[in-house]
Amino acid sequence: MRSRLFLWVPLALFAFFAGVAGYMLTQEKDEFVESTMIGQPLPDFALDPAFGGLPGAAKTDLIGSKPRLLNIWASWCTPCIAEAPQLEALQARGVEIVGIAIRDRPEDVANFLGRYGNPYSRIGSDRISEVQLAIGSSGVPETFVIDAKGVIRYQHIGDIRPEHVAVLLAELEKAR
Protein backbone atom coordinates (compact mmCIF):
# COMPACT_ATOMS: atom_id res chain seq x y z
CA MET A 1 0.00 0.00 0.00
CA ARG A 2 2.86 2.30 0.86
CA SER A 3 4.39 1.82 -2.60
CA ARG A 4 1.03 2.66 -4.24
CA LEU A 5 1.04 6.07 -2.57
CA PHE A 6 4.62 6.49 -3.64
CA LEU A 7 3.46 6.25 -7.27
CA TRP A 8 1.62 9.56 -6.93
CA VAL A 9 4.77 11.46 -5.99
CA PRO A 10 5.87 12.23 -9.59
CA LEU A 11 2.39 13.45 -10.49
CA ALA A 12 2.28 15.61 -7.37
CA LEU A 13 5.70 17.05 -8.25
CA PHE A 14 4.55 17.76 -11.78
CA ALA A 15 1.39 19.44 -10.52
CA PHE A 16 3.53 21.52 -8.16
CA PHE A 17 5.82 22.71 -10.96
CA ALA A 18 2.87 23.37 -13.27
CA GLY A 19 1.29 25.40 -10.46
CA VAL A 20 4.46 27.43 -9.89
CA ALA A 21 4.84 28.04 -13.63
CA GLY A 22 1.19 29.09 -13.92
CA TYR A 23 1.53 31.45 -10.96
CA MET A 24 4.73 33.00 -12.33
CA LEU A 25 2.97 33.66 -15.66
CA THR A 26 0.49 35.90 -13.84
CA GLN A 27 3.29 37.87 -12.12
CA GLU A 28 4.67 41.01 -13.66
CA LYS A 29 8.10 40.50 -15.16
CA ASP A 30 10.83 42.32 -13.31
CA GLU A 31 13.35 43.45 -15.88
CA PHE A 32 15.30 45.73 -13.60
CA VAL A 33 18.99 45.04 -13.26
CA GLU A 34 20.11 46.49 -9.96
CA SER A 35 23.50 48.09 -9.59
CA THR A 36 25.86 46.22 -7.31
CA MET A 37 27.72 49.47 -6.67
CA ILE A 38 25.58 50.49 -3.70
CA GLY A 39 27.95 51.19 -0.79
CA GLN A 40 30.85 51.75 -3.18
CA PRO A 41 32.49 55.09 -3.92
CA LEU A 42 31.65 56.70 -7.25
CA PRO A 43 34.15 55.85 -9.98
CA ASP A 44 36.30 58.72 -11.21
CA PHE A 45 34.76 60.65 -14.05
CA ALA A 46 34.74 64.12 -15.55
CA LEU A 47 32.15 64.85 -18.23
CA ASP A 48 31.88 67.85 -20.54
CA PRO A 49 28.83 70.09 -20.26
CA ALA A 50 25.78 68.56 -21.96
CA PHE A 51 24.80 71.99 -23.33
CA GLY A 52 25.88 75.60 -23.07
CA GLY A 53 23.64 76.56 -20.15
CA LEU A 54 25.15 74.53 -17.29
CA PRO A 55 28.60 73.27 -16.29
CA GLY A 56 29.60 69.65 -16.87
CA ALA A 57 29.78 67.07 -14.09
CA ALA A 58 32.68 65.32 -12.40
CA LYS A 59 33.03 63.04 -9.40
CA THR A 60 34.43 65.98 -7.39
CA ASP A 61 31.16 67.90 -7.95
CA LEU A 62 29.32 65.20 -6.00
CA ILE A 63 31.59 65.34 -2.95
CA GLY A 64 31.29 67.73 -0.01
CA SER A 65 28.92 68.96 2.74
CA LYS A 66 25.67 67.22 1.76
CA PRO A 67 24.15 64.24 -0.08
CA ARG A 68 23.03 64.82 -3.66
CA LEU A 69 21.03 63.10 -6.35
CA LEU A 70 22.71 61.84 -9.49
CA ASN A 71 20.08 61.60 -12.22
CA ILE A 72 20.83 59.51 -15.31
CA TRP A 73 18.55 60.67 -18.09
CA ALA A 74 18.27 61.60 -21.75
CA SER A 75 16.23 63.99 -23.84
CA TRP A 76 15.12 61.06 -26.07
CA CYS A 77 13.73 59.14 -23.08
CA THR A 78 9.98 59.35 -22.66
CA PRO A 79 9.75 58.35 -18.96
CA CYS A 80 12.21 61.19 -18.28
CA ILE A 81 9.42 63.60 -19.23
CA ALA A 82 7.15 61.90 -16.69
CA GLU A 83 9.63 62.34 -13.85
CA ALA A 84 10.47 65.99 -14.61
CA PRO A 85 7.85 67.45 -12.20
CA GLN A 86 9.11 65.19 -9.40
CA LEU A 87 12.70 66.31 -9.96
CA GLU A 88 11.49 69.91 -9.77
CA ALA A 89 9.66 69.13 -6.51
CA LEU A 90 12.86 67.61 -5.08
CA GLN A 91 14.85 70.64 -6.16
CA ALA A 92 12.26 72.90 -4.52
CA ARG A 93 12.92 70.98 -1.29
CA GLY A 94 16.56 72.02 -1.48
CA VAL A 95 17.98 68.89 -3.07
CA GLU A 96 20.91 69.38 -5.42
CA ILE A 97 20.48 67.28 -8.56
CA VAL A 98 23.43 66.56 -10.81
CA GLY A 99 22.42 65.20 -14.20
CA ILE A 100 24.18 62.92 -16.65
CA ALA A 101 22.71 63.00 -20.15
CA ILE A 102 23.19 59.70 -21.99
CA ARG A 103 23.92 59.71 -25.73
CA ASP A 104 22.53 63.18 -26.16
CA ARG A 105 23.00 66.32 -28.25
CA PRO A 106 23.35 69.83 -26.79
CA GLU A 107 20.41 71.23 -28.78
CA ASP A 108 18.16 68.34 -27.69
CA VAL A 109 19.14 68.79 -24.04
CA ALA A 110 18.43 72.54 -24.21
CA ASN A 111 15.12 71.88 -25.92
CA PHE A 112 14.07 69.30 -23.30
CA LEU A 113 14.95 71.59 -20.38
CA GLY A 114 13.12 74.49 -22.05
CA ARG A 115 10.00 72.39 -22.33
CA TYR A 116 9.95 70.36 -19.13
CA GLY A 117 11.95 72.50 -16.70
CA ASN A 118 15.51 72.45 -15.44
CA PRO A 119 16.03 71.02 -11.95
CA TYR A 120 19.78 70.43 -12.42
CA SER A 121 22.79 72.22 -10.96
CA ARG A 122 25.05 70.72 -13.62
CA ILE A 123 24.74 68.18 -16.44
CA GLY A 124 27.54 66.07 -17.84
CA SER A 125 27.34 64.62 -21.32
CA ASP A 126 27.96 60.85 -21.49
CA ARG A 127 28.04 60.23 -25.23
CA ILE A 128 29.03 56.56 -25.04
CA SER A 129 27.33 55.53 -21.75
CA GLU A 130 30.76 55.32 -20.14
CA VAL A 131 29.87 56.68 -16.71
CA GLN A 132 26.51 54.92 -16.84
CA LEU A 133 28.26 51.57 -17.19
CA ALA A 134 30.84 52.50 -14.55
CA ILE A 135 28.15 53.05 -11.89
CA GLY A 136 26.11 49.97 -12.82
CA SER A 137 23.13 51.76 -14.34
CA SER A 138 21.33 49.83 -17.04
CA GLY A 139 18.86 52.34 -18.42
CA VAL A 140 17.29 55.78 -18.33
CA PRO A 141 16.02 57.23 -16.12
CA GLU A 142 17.79 56.11 -13.00
CA THR A 143 18.53 58.17 -9.90
CA PHE A 144 21.29 57.55 -7.38
CA VAL A 145 21.67 59.01 -3.89
CA ILE A 146 25.31 60.01 -3.39
CA ASP A 147 26.47 60.90 0.12
CA ALA A 148 28.78 63.80 1.01
CA LYS A 149 31.84 61.53 0.68
CA GLY A 150 30.89 60.48 -2.83
CA VAL A 151 29.64 57.00 -1.87
CA ILE A 152 26.65 55.57 -3.78
CA ARG A 153 23.96 54.93 -1.16
CA TYR A 154 20.73 54.20 -3.04
CA GLN A 155 19.48 53.51 -6.54
CA HIS A 156 16.05 54.31 -7.91
CA ILE A 157 15.35 52.54 -11.20
CA GLY A 158 12.80 53.98 -13.61
CA ASP A 159 10.97 57.29 -13.54
CA ILE A 160 10.38 58.99 -10.20
CA ARG A 161 6.62 58.96 -9.55
CA PRO A 162 5.01 61.30 -6.99
CA GLU A 163 5.04 58.53 -4.36
CA HIS A 164 8.81 58.14 -4.73
CA VAL A 165 9.64 61.73 -3.76
CA ALA A 166 9.27 61.00 -0.04
CA VAL A 167 11.34 57.81 -0.42
CA LEU A 168 14.18 59.72 -2.04
CA LEU A 169 14.01 62.49 0.58
CA ALA A 170 14.24 59.83 3.30
CA GLU A 171 17.20 58.17 1.57
CA LEU A 172 18.93 61.55 1.27
CA GLU A 173 18.34 62.10 5.00
CA LYS A 174 19.74 58.63 5.75
CA ALA A 175 22.85 59.42 3.70
CA ARG A 176 23.53 62.54 5.74
Next chain:
Amino acid sequence: MIRAVVALLLALLAIPVMAQDSMPPAPYAYNQLDDPRLEAEATTLMHTLRCLKCQSQSIADSDAPMAGDMRHQVRSRILAGESPDQIRGWLIARYGDYVSYEPEVSATTWPLFAAPVLLLLIVAGVLLRRLGKRRSDAGDTV
Protein backbone atom coordinates in the same frame (compact mmCIF):
# COMPACT_ATOMS: atom_id res chain seq x y z
CA MET B 1 -2.59 49.60 -58.35
CA ILE B 2 -4.59 51.64 -55.86
CA ARG B 3 -3.69 49.08 -53.23
CA ALA B 4 -0.01 49.48 -53.98
CA VAL B 5 -0.28 53.27 -53.74
CA VAL B 6 -2.16 53.04 -50.45
CA ALA B 7 0.41 50.59 -49.11
CA LEU B 8 3.21 52.90 -50.14
CA LEU B 9 1.53 55.89 -48.48
CA LEU B 10 0.99 53.89 -45.28
CA ALA B 11 4.60 52.80 -45.33
CA LEU B 12 5.67 56.42 -45.56
CA LEU B 13 3.46 57.24 -42.58
CA ALA B 14 5.01 54.54 -40.41
CA ILE B 15 6.98 56.35 -37.74
CA PRO B 16 8.79 54.41 -35.02
CA VAL B 17 6.77 54.66 -31.83
CA MET B 18 9.65 54.52 -29.38
CA ALA B 19 12.31 57.08 -30.11
CA GLN B 20 15.86 56.05 -29.41
CA ASP B 21 18.80 58.34 -29.47
CA SER B 22 20.14 59.44 -32.84
CA MET B 23 23.76 59.67 -31.76
CA PRO B 24 26.42 57.94 -33.82
CA PRO B 25 27.66 54.68 -32.25
CA ALA B 26 30.74 54.68 -30.03
CA PRO B 27 34.01 54.26 -31.99
CA TYR B 28 34.46 50.57 -31.19
CA ALA B 29 30.78 49.58 -31.21
CA TYR B 30 30.87 48.33 -34.78
CA ASN B 31 34.55 48.66 -35.66
CA GLN B 32 36.90 45.79 -35.09
CA LEU B 33 40.31 46.11 -33.50
CA ASP B 34 43.20 46.17 -35.98
CA ASP B 35 45.03 43.31 -34.29
CA PRO B 36 43.14 40.09 -35.21
CA ARG B 37 44.34 38.35 -32.05
CA LEU B 38 42.97 41.10 -29.79
CA GLU B 39 39.75 41.27 -31.82
CA ALA B 40 39.28 37.50 -31.37
CA GLU B 41 39.77 37.92 -27.61
CA ALA B 42 37.24 40.77 -27.54
CA THR B 43 34.67 38.85 -29.63
CA THR B 44 34.93 35.75 -27.44
CA LEU B 45 34.39 37.91 -24.37
CA MET B 46 31.46 39.80 -25.94
CA HIS B 47 29.62 36.53 -26.50
CA THR B 48 29.74 35.88 -22.75
CA LEU B 49 28.29 39.26 -21.71
CA ARG B 50 24.59 39.98 -21.49
CA CYS B 51 23.04 43.02 -23.12
CA LEU B 52 21.36 44.91 -20.26
CA LYS B 53 18.63 46.38 -22.47
CA CYS B 54 17.79 43.24 -24.42
CA GLN B 55 18.32 40.59 -21.83
CA SER B 56 18.07 37.49 -23.99
CA GLN B 57 20.99 38.51 -26.17
CA SER B 58 24.70 38.80 -25.71
CA ILE B 59 26.23 42.19 -26.47
CA ALA B 60 27.84 40.60 -29.54
CA ASP B 61 24.38 39.84 -30.97
CA SER B 62 22.53 43.02 -30.05
CA ASP B 63 22.02 46.23 -31.97
CA ALA B 64 20.82 48.19 -28.94
CA PRO B 65 22.82 51.41 -28.49
CA MET B 66 23.79 50.33 -24.98
CA ALA B 67 25.15 47.02 -26.29
CA GLY B 68 27.25 49.05 -28.73
CA ASP B 69 28.56 51.13 -25.86
CA MET B 70 29.38 47.94 -23.95
CA ARG B 71 31.24 46.54 -26.98
CA HIS B 72 33.18 49.80 -27.10
CA GLN B 73 34.16 49.30 -23.44
CA VAL B 74 35.27 45.72 -24.12
CA ARG B 75 37.33 46.57 -27.21
CA SER B 76 38.92 49.72 -25.82
CA ARG B 77 39.82 47.94 -22.57
CA ILE B 78 41.32 44.98 -24.44
CA LEU B 79 43.28 47.48 -26.52
CA ALA B 80 44.48 49.15 -23.31
CA GLY B 81 45.90 45.82 -22.21
CA GLU B 82 43.25 44.55 -19.82
CA SER B 83 42.60 40.81 -19.79
CA PRO B 84 39.12 39.43 -20.65
CA ASP B 85 38.81 38.19 -17.05
CA GLN B 86 39.51 41.67 -15.70
CA ILE B 87 36.83 43.17 -17.95
CA ARG B 88 34.31 40.50 -16.99
CA GLY B 89 35.16 41.15 -13.35
CA TRP B 90 34.71 44.90 -13.84
CA LEU B 91 31.20 44.41 -15.24
CA ILE B 92 30.20 41.77 -12.68
CA ALA B 93 31.28 44.18 -9.92
CA ARG B 94 28.71 46.62 -11.34
CA TYR B 95 25.80 44.44 -12.43
CA GLY B 96 26.29 41.19 -10.53
CA ASP B 97 26.14 37.72 -12.12
CA TYR B 98 23.30 39.01 -14.25
CA VAL B 99 25.62 40.58 -16.78
CA SER B 100 27.27 37.23 -17.40
CA TYR B 101 25.69 35.50 -20.39
CA GLU B 102 27.74 32.43 -19.57
CA PRO B 103 26.48 30.67 -16.45
CA GLU B 104 28.90 31.14 -13.56
CA VAL B 105 29.11 29.11 -10.38
CA SER B 106 28.63 31.53 -7.50
CA ALA B 107 27.01 31.78 -4.07
CA THR B 108 23.56 32.17 -5.66
CA THR B 109 23.85 29.90 -8.70
CA TRP B 110 25.52 26.78 -7.25
CA PRO B 111 22.19 24.95 -6.65
CA LEU B 112 21.60 25.06 -10.43
CA PHE B 113 24.77 23.08 -10.92
CA ALA B 114 24.40 20.88 -7.84
CA ALA B 115 20.76 19.85 -8.42
CA PRO B 116 21.33 17.70 -11.55
CA VAL B 117 24.26 15.91 -9.90
CA LEU B 118 22.14 15.30 -6.80
CA LEU B 119 19.24 13.96 -8.91
CA LEU B 120 21.58 11.62 -10.79
CA LEU B 121 22.95 10.33 -7.48
CA ILE B 122 19.42 9.70 -6.19
CA VAL B 123 18.43 7.92 -9.40
CA ALA B 124 21.59 5.83 -9.27
CA GLY B 125 20.84 4.95 -5.65
CA VAL B 126 17.26 3.93 -6.41
CA LEU B 127 18.31 1.89 -9.44
CA LEU B 128 21.05 0.09 -7.55
CA ARG B 129 18.64 -0.79 -4.74
CA ARG B 130 15.95 -2.02 -7.11
CA LEU B 131 18.30 -4.02 -9.29
CA GLY B 132 20.02 -5.45 -6.27
CA LYS B 133 16.64 -6.44 -4.82
CA ARG B 134 15.53 -8.08 -8.04
CA ARG B 135 18.72 -10.07 -8.18
CA SER B 136 18.36 -11.29 -4.60
CA ASP B 137 14.65 -12.08 -5.28
CA ALA B 138 15.70 -14.12 -8.25
CA GLY B 139 18.27 -15.83 -6.10
CA ASP B 140 15.55 -16.74 -3.58
CA THR B 141 13.32 -18.50 -6.10
CA VAL B 142 16.04 -20.72 -7.38
